[in-house]
Amino acid sequence: MNASPKPPALTTSRAAAVWSLIGLVLLTLNLRAAITGISPVLGELRDAFGLSGVGVSVLTTLPVLSLGLFASLAPVLARRLGTEVAIAGALVLITAGILLRVVPYAPALYAGTVLAGAGIAMGNVLTPAVIKRAFPRRVGSLTGVAMMLMAVSGAVAAGLAVPLDHAGGWRLALAVWAVPSLVAALVWGPLAIRGRRAAAEPTSRPDARGGTGRADGSLLRSPLAWCVTAFMGLASLMFYVLMSWLPEIMRDAGHAPATAGMMVSIMMFVGIPLGYLVPVLAARLRDQRVVVAGIGAVMAVGLGGLLVAPSAGWVWAVTLGIGIGSAFPLAYTLLSLRSPGPSVAARLSGMAQTGGYLLAGFGPLAAGVLHSATGGWDVSLGLLLALLVPEIAFGLLAARPTYIRLGPAPLVEAKEIVVPEPARAR
Known part of the structure; x- marks a missing residue:
């Protein structure tokens, strides 16, 4: 009998890498749009909700503060649930926050902004870990791709906000970005399942530096x-x-x-x-x-x-x-x-x-x-x-x-x- 290589395992590995790359691209595309897309329609939001000058200032400050306040939760959730599960949850938060903001109730506007900011904060934090784990020999190039996609998606969301508002109102301008975040969440679902199965295995795989990369210590x-x-x-x-x-x-x-x-x-x-x-x-x-x-x-x-x-x-x-x-x-x-x-x-x-x-x-x-x-x-x-x-x-x-x-x-x-x-x- 002729012994053959193991193409199924190789194919599976390649398919997993491609799926992870698709997930990484979709994740980074959703880490700016929910923030940059809101500023161009602040005037419409002020009129629709009767916001004061202080209310508008709070609305513009909440996203950045949320990025800082919730960033520290991401590593904790990643350790307890797995990185892939945490990212899938972050994308669900972004989607829920975007949809909550279109409810005609001022507290929902603020709460949705906080939820979306929390999801974005988690995605920001875990992106380097995903790159480090899945593509250890592509840290520079894939970090560059991630940063470029964040910038492009932020610019596109800001540029399309006013045309979308003119076409269908401020609700359309805000809600449209729930579509790519939902798609990204669905793509990360299988990755989360695979990550949980891998975490259940007792083996410990060394990282690209020759160690396990354990995070013991402060x-x-x-x-x-x-x-x-x-x-x-x-x-x-x-x-x-x-x-x-x-x-x-x-x-x-x-x-x-x-x-x-x-x-x-x-x-x-x-x-x-x-x-x-x-x-x-x-x-x-x-x-x-x-x-x-x-x-x-x-x-x-x-x-x-x-x-x-x-x-x-x-x-x-x-x-x-x-x-x-x-x-x-x-x-x-x-x-x-x-x-x-x-x-x-x-x-x-x-x-x-x-x-x-x-x-x-x-x-x-x-x-x-x-x-x-x-x-x-x-x-x-x-x-x-x-x-x-x-x-x-x-x-x-x-x-x-x-x-x-x-x-x-x-x-x-x-x-x-x-x-x-x-x-x-x-």
């Missing part, structure tokens, strides 16, 4: 974990402050309202390709400190130019788009690169995004208060410039070629960083 004792958290938090703060207030800064500098709005769009658009390119580059490098230094230099030029020569608004919008469009993808990639296994990646992601989004949520408020107190934007922009110093410092520490070790020594030299296959010699 991340709070790891200086590296705190550096990654601080870098992500300050990068997120820069993003949300500029996204919230750049139109006002440009209008106060003499630019037309339509032009000021277009500058923000350009700033966001510049970041889309960088969302892919920066993670790929970072994963190919053994040491990412040169990328951190480059981002810091670009941000310093953009913020400094905005402070001393705001009339050249288009130049600074593009420059800042390069800076913030690179900083957050790099921070997101470090969640995987600094983790020895998927479980640590999930916990580090939860820690970093909890602190990062809570800090980012208060950034726009602080900038607005300073503007009201001083009558201008110089102090707010000066504060952002000052915050670049700790952002770069923490970024340089987080970008060192080390792994988190939840044991006696918090850091371990990363001597064998896995490089994505496109970078390997064929």
